[in-house]
Amino acid sequence: MVYKATEKTKAHKQARRLLLINKAVSQIKSGGFTSLTIESLAQDAGIAVGTVYKYFDCKASLCLEVFKVATEIELAIINDISSGCGTPNERLGKAITTFSRRAIHSQQQAFALIFEPINPLVEMERLNYRKAYALIFEKIIIEGIESKEFIEQSTYLAATAIVGIIAEVLVRPLSQLENKYTEDQFIEEIKQFCLRSIACSTPYNKHY
Amino acid sequence: MVYKATEKTKAHKQARRLLLINKAVSQIKSGGFTSLTIESLAQDAGIAVGTVYKYFDCKASLCLEVFKVATEIELAIINDISSGCGTPNERLGKAITTFSRRAIHSQQQAFALIFEPINPLVEMERLNYRKAYALIFEKIIIEGIESKEFIEQSTYLAATAIVGIIAEVLVRPLSQLENKYTEDQFIEEIKQFCLRSIACSTPYNKHY
Amino acid sequence: MVYKATEKTKAHKQARRLLLINKAVSQIKSGGFTSLTIESLAQDAGIAVGTVYKYFDCKASLCLEVFKVATEIELAIINDISSGCGTPNERLGKAITTFSRRAIHSQQQAFALIFEPINPLVEMERLNYRKAYALIFEKIIIEGIESKEFIEQSTYLAATAIVGIIAEVLVRPLSQLENKYTEDQFIEEIKQFCLRSIACSTPYNKHY
């Protein structure tokens, strides 16, 4: 009986945690981590300020959880694409375009997850997240190297560079795209840039 | 006489401004813009809080000034290298390695100048600064395309990508390098990655 | 149960608000709005600075509230007298003497409410307050004109003038009365001055 009650309690507690995290994710989606305060979160979740501290030690660890959940969703999406069928070249291209498109369409969230300084705890986790991303890209790159589709290179650098390019080109401006290109054209450009470097494929039939 | 006095005064004032800016730069070098408060700056410079406001309207414009001074130093260095002699390939390579090396050695400052959100005024200036960087790289890239050393491509994307790669790989971690590589090796890797994409040169005699 | 708790909480919150407002009123009574600072108020109420902001958005809205509460008390008193029985002449006379007496006895508060510049929000409210005052006086004046007790005239001007006279004669000096007259005599003078103008009644049996 007691055990069961505890079980129930635990489940309830976990549900509350998730609710809080989801609400927090919503907040960072629209205003970044800056807009996330304990008070606004509590209000949003319909609970008291003090209650938040029953589920999270302090704001830093709340942010950490929020960061983890949000990034894991992104990671899973990219991971799915990467594990799909197709040549490494195709799969890497798809991963890059997907990542790019998501970055454009959730620019504020992408900015928060990739750039926004939050606290040392999160910064450390961000390194892990970047590593995870890199690992996904790296896996494809390694396969491509093995199949001779890609040239020999530092897979760590290549994977990290992809993130850097997309972040710099699409996320950090937190603004409009160059209107010289459509979204599709721009994403295609980015893909080509990355693949030229990794696959060392000379592009043809492209005119600027 | 009066003229001289004014001259002297102006020089003195400019000297004090510079002192403050330098002290501020020191602060952002070790703790980023976050650690820069008017009080800490005043204390650091051995003056009163109110005195800071004799030299700067408000904190926002102080930050702007600090940002400008620090970035202009960086820009000038890269610009010098870019305008030197050598083929576009050589010059772009040199620019990339120089930028990389400086980023590694003043990581906290590089982070502050490239990433740290400060205030809208600085963010606008940052766009200019990024454009200036891109323009330097773009100039070489355009020359390279004209001399057929580089392939046809979006020079805007290429230039921006360079900044993104270096930022992501070297600056954002705000941490140690992968110990697999020496600093020199890593920088060489970055250069190769960028040049492969821009010059589409197949690397040879490289072993990983 | 929950409902009750909310009720209680609300009542408590309202009580605290009132406490703060009352403390603030006390402060303006002795030193005007100038002497009212968030810190002094907090200290006076025995709470922390931050707590004040649980009850009021900002200092401006606190001042507005304080202003409203204090003026509404004054308005209600004058209004009661004005709606009482008696001829317009009698009622207007009573309203003027009551207003005068209160102005004398809470000179600093009267000054704060009528003259002291505070902030745009309060200035706007002050216009409303003056309008409300004028309306009370105007209502009696209009009745008096209808009953031919008062002559035809600009009721707006007449009502405003009453406030002006009392303010100038009793409030603004922020000092002692002419010792030539007793308080009662002086108030009687003011009443006669106003009524002569409004009712155009030639006074008789008065000796100076």
Added chain:
Amino acid sequence: MVYKATEKTKAHKQARRLLLINKAVSQIKSGGFTSLTIESLAQDAGIAVGTVYKYFDCKASLCLEVFKVATEIELAIINDISSGCGTPNERLGKAITTFSRRAIHSQQQAFALIFEPINPLVEMERLNYRKAYALIFEKIIIEGIESKEFIEQSTYLAATAIVGIIAEVLVRPLSQLENKYTEDQFIEEIKQFCLRSIACSTPYNKHY
């Protein structure tokens, strides 16, 4: 020789004082005493901040001087009119309309001189200024009482009330006139209101 030099110096000093006072008057004309700072005044006069303190002990006494000069100009104008020829009724009427017109046309200055809280020193002087005004009005009123044009009354109250009415009706709103009346009509109304009370003259041929 020394004596002469001192003379010259004194004259020079006096000239500087006047320059400063005039500049200060200009400032309060456009922005009230609030806008008058030692720094803005020094800049306006083309001298150093510290120099201002060679001519005035402190800001309070500067304000006092400025207040005195500005009010004395106003007083002189009203005084001229009051000492002119005509019956007391005519002269009082003229004084009231002149005062009113000046108040409307220099509302900001009128506000500063009549209402704006500055400092205890000035507040005391303001009482003198009001007394001076009252004295001018009083003189006419006393003459009118002697000539039986005006009824017996407290001349102090009557004189003060005039100031109060004009201040309340024209100055304090620091805004537009009721658009029901033209400026001339409104001033005429005010005159009539005052004269009805003081001269106890039943107005005729007026329609509202």
Added chain:
DNA sequence: AATGAATGAGCATTCATTCAT
């Protein structure tokens, strides 16, 4: 377990006044 009121350190900014040159 939940509440939510209370905390208080921390920061940008203003301006009359001083004093060494």
Added chain:
DNA sequence: TATGAATGAATGCTCATTCAT
């Protein structure tokens, strides 16, 4: 005498965290 750079106390406001109920 004139300068003007320097002073520093004072104030409104924020928000993560605590704790009595």
